[in-house]
Amino acid sequence: MDKFYVDPIASGGKFRLLEQSDLPTPDPDLQFKIVIVGDSGCGKTSLLSSYIRGSFPTEYEPTIFENHRAFLQDSTKQHILTVDLWDTAGQEDYERLRRLSYQDSNLIILAYSLAAKDSLLNIPEVWAPEILGFCDKTPIVLVGLKSDVAKKQVTPAEAYNVAKSIGAVAHIECSAKQMYNVDQLFNSCVNVVYNKHQAASRETARDSKRFSKGHFRGASAVHAAPSMSSKDSRDDSCCTIV
Numbered sequence: 001m002d003k004f005y006v007d008p009i010a011s012g013g014k015f016r017l018l019e020q021s022d023l024p025t026p027d028p029d030l031q032f033k034i035v036i037v038g039d040s041g042c043g044k045t046s047l048l049s050s051y052i053r054g055s056f057p058t059e060y061e062p063t064i065f066e067n068h069r070a071f072l073q074d075s076t077k078q079h080i081l082t083v084d085l086w087d088t089a090g091q092e093d094y095e096r097l098r099r100l101s102y103q104d105s106n107l108i109i110l111a112y113s114l115a116a117k118d119s120l121l122n123i124p125e126v127w128a129p130e131i132l133g134f135c136d137k138t139p140i141v142l143v144g145l146k147s148d149v150a151k152k153q154v155t156p157a158e159a160y161n162v163a164k165s166i167g168a169v170a171h172i173e174c175s176a177k178q179m180y181n182v183d184q185l186f187n188s189c190v191n192v193v194y195n196k197h198q199a200a201s202r203e204t205a206r207d208s209k210r211f212s213k214g215h216f217r218g219a220s221a222v223h224a225a226p227s228m229s230s231k232d233s234r235d236d237s238c239c240t241i242v
């Protein structure tokens with residue numbers, strides 16, 4: 001069995017993280033929000049630091065809440081994406097605050113530590129139900145952190161089964177400490193949000209073409225329009241807390 005998998009929606013493009021100093025104008029309609037959640041101490045903050053700053057934090061400080069804005073360019077250099085990365089608290093004390101983070105998210109990175117079996121067991125027990133409660137249409141990427149540890153407590157088969165059971169679009173192992181697979185993880189995540197956005201734009205363009213050609217004239221148009229709009233709202237992966 002493969003250690004990792006990446007569904008087609010999480011692959012295809014290559015996105016390069018840009019320095020703030022050489023930043024061309026970002027595309028205003030290509031703005032995405034990615035939230036990372038998982039057990040306290042599983043390595044979420046270190047992963048984000050490793051990706052954005054290229055450095056591994058030496059001290060552990062429990063996160064309450066933190067945001068990072070990243071700009072990425074696609075390989076054709078036609079688009080600049082704005083990606084807001086939301087770091088959340090794994091600690092129970094900050095549960096209420098964390099739950100506010102899910103609003104309008106385009107993707108959830110659900111993290112566990114390869115050095116702590118409980119953190120994987122908590123994926124279906126704690127984290128998947130919490131995510132489903134707030135944004136049941138938002139895609140999930142499962143990530144196993146601390147892949148550098150000598151004694152792993154999680155087997156590839158166990159992680160694979162959990163990933164499949166929660167419907168994750170990808171499962172990847174990373175090490176923030178060794179910078180292993182970190183760029184690949186975020187590239188997959190950005191592919192998911194970008195591919196979904198492009199698919200939705202193509203759908204909208206097709207719909208307006210059909211309307212402009214008059215395909216929805218007459219009685220059938222009255223029925224077709226509402227069902228299309230309800231499908232659009234189901235396909236929109238953002239979640240809203242009410």
Ligand SMILES: Nc1nc2c(ncn2[C@@H]2O[C@H](COP(=O)(O)OP(=O)(O)OP(=O)(O)O)[C@@H](O)[C@H]2O)c(=O)[nH]1
Nearest residue numbers: 040041042043044045046060062063090146176177
């Ligand atoms: N060996 C190893 N240790 C890591 C790695 N990533 C993080 N750690 C260590 O794990 C501990 C917790 O890391 P954090 O990134 O702060 O964990 P967190 O998930 O953000 O924790 P909370 O803020 O409490 O939710 C720290 O002592 C890190 O040094 C890694 O890739 N390998």
